[in-house]
Amino acid sequence: MVASAEALTPGSPTGSDTSADSTDLARFGYQPVLHRKLGRYASFAAGFSFVSILTTIFQFFGFGYSFGGAAFFWTWPIVFAGQFLVALNFAELAARYPISGCIYQWSRRLAGEVVGWFAGWMMIIAQIVTAAAAAIALQVVLPTIWSGFQLIGTDTALTSRDGASNAVLLGSALLALTTLINVIGIDWMARINSLGVTIEIIGVLAVIAVFFTHTDRGPGVVTHTDQAAAGPYWAAFLASGLMAAYVMVGFDSAGELSEETKNPRQVAPHTILSALAVSALGGGLILLGALMAAPSLSDGSLASGGLAYVIEAKLDTTPGKVVLACVACAITVCTLAIQTAGSRLLFSMARDERLPFSKQLATVHPRFGTPVWPAVAIGVLGIGLLLLNLGNAAVFATLASVCIVMLYIAYLLVTVPLLVRRVKGWPADVAGDAAGTKLFALGRYGIAINALAVVWGVAMAVNLAWPRSAVYTPNGGGWWMLWAAPLFVLVTLAVGAVVHRLVTPARGPVAETVAQIA
Template identity: 35%
Template sequence: MSKPSIKNNDTRDMQHYHYTQELKRTLKLFSSFAVAFSFISITTGIFTNYGFVLNTSGPAGIWTWPIVTIGHLLVAIIFAELAGRIPLSGYSYQWVSRLANPGLGWFAGWIAFCFLVIVVPTVDYALAPIIAEMFGWDTGSSTLVWIVIGTLVVQALLNIYGVKLATRINDIAVYTEVIGMVGIILVLGVVVLVKGGDWSMLVNPGTAVSTGGSYLGAFILAALMGSYTLVGFEAAANLSEETIDAKKTVPRAMILSVILSGSIGFIMLIVISAAITDLPAVLSAANPIPYILQNRLGTAVSAIFLAMVLISIFACGLIIMASASRLIYALSRDNVFFGSSIFKKVSPQTSVPTNAVLLVLILGILAVLFADSLTLLVGATAVLPASLYLITVAAYAWRRKELPTSDHFDLGKWRGPLTFITIAWLLFEIGILTVPADFHKVAFVAAGLMVLGVILYFLFFRKGIMEGRIGIQDRTFAIEKKQDKASF
């Protein structure tokens, strides 16, 4: 297919949903994949949460990772089918509004907004202690806060400059992340094989059963690492309006990002765990993985890998901020966000919703200043996307039999079985992230944000949406099904 044909198809898709193409389409397959892969950022998730896993369930807790990978791959497959039919910024907000109703769609958008705003500073928190240690700065909380705020400002400036620069940095970060993670796997793996490693660590529960209790509860807690990390693949769908041939490109990008992230991350966890020679010393370290790398590889080699890790984590925060701004733009474009007239504006010079980026920056700084703990932020950013996924997949399940066929990505006869397996998984995941006593505070924060969303909806948006003054007005699903079997 020639480029003009693809461009015309993308333009027709926008017109089909009664939107004007305001954002610049520059993302091809690799860049779309890079968006999803960098948002997931296995380096960020593993470096942030590996210490938590060691302290709660020991090195054996890494076996929750492949379980979460499979569960989230199922979600990515269903999201891929939706992204191939509704290639619009706003992802779940757009999808649920059309599959279910505008009210539930707005609520999905609210959850996505809360998740994206909170997750940016949690990512930059993973960056802060590494930067502090590399420069010999104090690793106290006040120092880390200022590093995070400074990082947020730089990321905002890069996003404001333009999506092309941000994605170029992001593309480079994919290479550094893959090279860094694969490099750690190969180099550290050779050291473990040659100098010896403790493979029994792979089944070591640490101190989790020191009191003689059941290990199951401790093991379940370790799922937080995978649940926090293996999310965000839908960012590729959120940037659909900046993607060339989005219906074909975005589904492939999302699925590939989860498969590659899950595979590399699990091998990395195995090698890192086997490299532990003194578990108590690792547990007492401020940053377990940098400690293990320095202990087994030396300061110089570990510094090279940590530099690559820094680039990957920075790019992760950069692309999440971009994704958050596009969601705000999508909501504001339909006048279902506060100050919509301000946040739907797109810079004519850079084709970027600048005001939306600035809002993400301000809210991110506030989250850093007023959050009780990093663990609380991380926990909330695991529960919120799982809840969003459940709402989206449930809405999809309700209308799954009415979905028209597609030439790009179609589940066919597998649609029904995969849908209900995915719903069962998400219910289970939300349970393990909220039921254990250790996560009750996290559950309270996530529930509080959702209740706030319901209140805001009824106070400020429901009447306008019901009267047809705001929101997505054209949801002609049944008509499209009859007249255009290639679209949603």
């Protein structure tokens, strides 16, 4: 039997829960210790807020434009198509394995304990880095709303020493806040996250409306390459794809929260796909609208100021600040969603006794129904990562690039084993849930979609990790900064190998149940 989490407290909300969802979870060998309170919208909000187009496009628009010019827009539909292939595979797995810590759980069941452990390990590190990278995005908007938010120096640009230092301060404060919210309960997290996502969707619609009613040029702008970086355009275009690649990840969050979602076999697959699709549509319209509405494409303001420059140019002070406040809300719930997903992954691995301090990390607070120590661990490690980069003007691009590469590799540790299993005949049945409702499945298209998802994942991982000086050392730096992504991956694997060796012999393999290897 799989090692379970802390025993239920008599009379707790989940202690008397005999629902079909809890019975279903028990088939995998786990006690239902988390509070199952998330409905369809809350599940969608978890994925949408992790993707968070307002957060990530505001962060990266200037970066993408500075490399590819206006034609970098085409990286958006290309990345969406590739990531949707991955999401289709994840949706099928979410229907079959509705368990917290989904990347680890899926990979372990498809490829065995070692591969699954490293998938979880890579994802944990990626989520810590991603949470830190998302949190520093507050620097992009808060000083613009009010100069008092610039607590260090006067230069607000993330690429300056003052801006980078202030970003670390604001980001650390945000991580402290999201840690507190994650500790006090999934219901509070869901309320805040759902409210934040609603505000973000309103903000997205407002931004799109402003841009498309204040255009200075037509949609043909997306064919312009004259503002691209020097050198062959294909190279600039590939580098500009970092923006879209950074935005369209985290849609698997609905799977991470499966044990807190009502009817997860039906809900999680659809919210995984809808979170990515809605984000892609909204983000694409924002990109097109910004390019059409920007006062100038050639004076350098669009590359340096990004979307904030366009909004400030098209709106009066007060409406513009309201839109930026929506962006600040989006950044907050994005960081919250990333930390929540990461804490559930830590909890899931610790419950199987796969991590150091597993007993503490697998403990669920009897009142709040949350794994407290995983949330605290991610918050503290994220803040520590920011403090290590205090004053580093390249912190933004470096952290973002590294976390994307890690996420893509973690995804590959699911899609590659899944493809191998499909070739061998998985799934052999037409599965249904407890009520007999057919589960989401790719059917005869599974192998083709899965194979394309693997090719896509490999190509993007190589592209994103490629040591480009314009990305990793824009203001100069050592060779280790230039090779930050591949070096970070190697170090993560090396440290992971040591941790895995220390943990596994003492605790033995995780026993399987019939449901786990379906």
